[in-house]
Amino acid sequence: MSIEGTGNPGTAIPQAARTAFLKACRAVVGADFVLTDPEQCAPYLTDWRGRFTGVALAVLRPANTQQVAELVKLCARYRVPVVPQGGRTGLVLGSVPDASGNAVVLSLARLNRIRQLDPVNRTMTVDAGCILRTVQEEAAANHCLFPLSLAAEGSCSIGGNLSTNAGGTAVLRYGNARDLCLGLEVVTAQGEIWDGLRGLRKDNTGYALRELFIGAEGTLGIITGAVLKLFPRPQAALAALVALPSPHDATSLLLLAQDACGAALTGFELMSQYCLDLVRAHFPALPRPIKDAYPYYVLLEVSSSESAAHAEALLEQTLAGAFADNVSCDAVVSSSLAQAQGLWDIREHIPLAQALQGKNIKHDISLPVSNIARFIKVTDADLAARFPGCQVVCFGHLGDGNLHYNVAAPAGHSDQDFLANQDAVNAVVYANVEACAGSISAEHGIGALKREALTGHKSAVELALMRSIKAALDPLNIMNPGKVL
Numbered sequence: 001m002s003i004e005g006t007g008n009p010g011t012a013i014p015q016a017a018r019t020a021f022l023k024a025c026r027a028v029v030g031a032d033f034v035l036t037d038p039e040q041c042a043p044y045l046t047d048w049r050g051r052f053t054g055v056a057l058a059v060l061r062p063a064n065t066q067q068v069a070e071l072v073k074l075c076a077r078y079r080v081p082v083v084p085q086g087g088r089t090g091l092v093l094g095s096v097p098d099a100s101g102n103a104v105v106l107s108l109a110r111l112n113r114i115r116q117l118d119p120v121n122r123t124m125t126v127d128a129g130c131i132l133r134t135v136q137e138e139a140a141a142n143h144c145l146f147p148l149s150l151a152a153e154g155s156c157s158i159g160g161n162l163s164t165n166a167g168g169t170a171v172l173r174y175g176n177a178r179d180l181c182l183g184l185e186v187v188t189a190q191g192e193i194w195d196g197l198r199g200l201r202k203d204n205t206g207y208a209l210r211e212l213f214i215g216a217e218g219t220l221g222i223i224t225g226a227v228l229k230l231f232p233r234p235q236a237a238l239a240a241l242v243a244l245p246s247p248h249d250a251t252s253l254l255l256l257a258q259d260a261c262g263a264a265l266t267g268f269e270l271m272s273q274y275c276l277d278l279v280r281a282h283f284p285a286l287p288r289p290i291k292d293a294y295p296y297y298v299l300l301e302v303s304s305s306e307s308a309a310h311a312e313a314l315l316e317q318t319l320a321g322a323f324a325d326n327v328s329c330d331a332v333v334s335s336s337l338a339q340a341q342g343l344w345d346i347r348e349h350i351p352l353a354q355a356l357q358g359k360n361i362k363h364d365i366s367l368p369v370s371n372i373a374r375f376i377k378v379t380d381a382d383l384a385a386r387f388p389g390c391q392v393v394c395f396g397h398l399g400d401g402n403l404h405y406n407v408a409a410p411a412g413h414s415d416q417d418f419l420a421n422q423d424a425v426n427a428v429v430y431a432n433v434e435a436c437a438g439s440i441s442a443e444h445g446i447g448a449l450k451r452e453a454l455t456g457h458k459s460a461v462e463l464a465l466m467r468s469i470k471a472a473l474d475p476l477n478i479m480n481p482g483k484v485l
Helices: 015-029 038-044 065-078 132-141 158-163 209-213 247-264 273-282 308-324 337-348 350-357 369-386 415-419 422-435 451-457 460-473
Strands: 058-060 082-085 104-107 114-118 123-127 181-188 193-196 221-229 236-244 265-272 296-304 330-333 364-366 391-397 402-408
Touching: 015 058, 015 065, 038 058, 038 104, 065 082, 065 104, 065 181, 065 193, 065 221, 082 158, 082 221, 114 132, 123 132, 123 158, 132 158, 158 221, 181 209, 193 209, 236 247, 236 308, 236 337, 247 265, 247 296, 247 308, 247 369, 265 273, 265 337, 273 296, 273 350, 273 391, 296 308, 296 337, 308 330, 337 350, 350 391, 350 402, 369 391, 369 402, 369 422, 402 422, 422 451
Parallel strands: 058 104, 082 104
Antiparallel strands: 114 123, 123 221, 181 193, 181 221, 236 296, 236 330, 265 296, 265 391, 364 402, 391 402
16 A cells, blocks of 8 residues: 555645545545534534544544545555544543644544344344434334443444443443444454454354454544344333442442342442532432432332332342341332432433532542442542542442542632642542552543553553554554554
């Protein structure tokens, strides 16, 4: 393949090569889908939280996998870096370009077809640009369940979910995005198409290529299609909000719930009192099911394939055990779908309430469930000693060991001034994560935001293996460079 750009990705290509590159891109997708006007490009350049705005040589909007492949071939030929982009709901600056203006954003928004639904095999084959909620609704219309569920499901895309190995609220029962995918279609860094769209639950024929691209954040290739697992729809689902004295009691409740409910336990979310205070302050119309204040709460959900009565019996058994063991202080159980949704609305509004309250220093961490209570106790104390008055917004998917542990400025202090402490706060949090045998990223990924931190929390052997894979699959380093590694 001839190289018509410059020697290194990230270096601006000469004007003549730039003009030729854009002309060739227009020949592939049509002039209307090669955006260079600043106003047209603007929506693609700023990250979800509004913290960073990059610059792009162009925004490319292909309509199908073949066009993606042809565009990637052109990027390789001209050494133009490629930033794949789905719904742009990522939280670690993984899907926006840097400030150099040398990369193109390759938006997969037009790849939005549901290609096939196989109700017997319980699979759905979709384009990577399909919105998660659309997939959920298509599954429901066919009397099936696609269980991936997260706050951004109305905007995020399947390709982005897989590229970041998204988690969400149902991981305890159904697993991460990786666990919900059977096959992939990928455009490689050379512009070749790997068709791995197999709806097989067993396929032991060599290296697990699928696993390399899921969670790679577009640094090894571009996911353009996927075969997703579907599940039977539960006959009933009930939720309960349980007040607790401490995170230690939350882990005790989890064991009780798992013993009583088994696989019927589909959600187990931890929330501190401060989280609920924020929700009540900014969304006063939401229900307040437990009037008194307690240090922590758990929102748990039980779903049954049998009946509502069966789900209710499992939930009652769990709560009876919790009260008998002095684990819980109070509890409210939903008696209707609307009440259950009201409880979930409280949990889902925590990130929105945080944003309205102001900026904070965010952490998406994973820990062994057995170490969560210790982590919270030690880290709360360490932060209080180092940054008196700081406020911790602690919530997350306790059932699978994932905490969103965010640190806000003391009351009356400037958010911007407190953000100057980000490196020091991160050092405290990450040191305790490591002491508790955890991970600095549970479900958000690494992107550009946590790239430097990764080097301090991965062994030299792990990093070397990752770099070897990157070099083998993307030798020109054009696939989302500067992200992850």
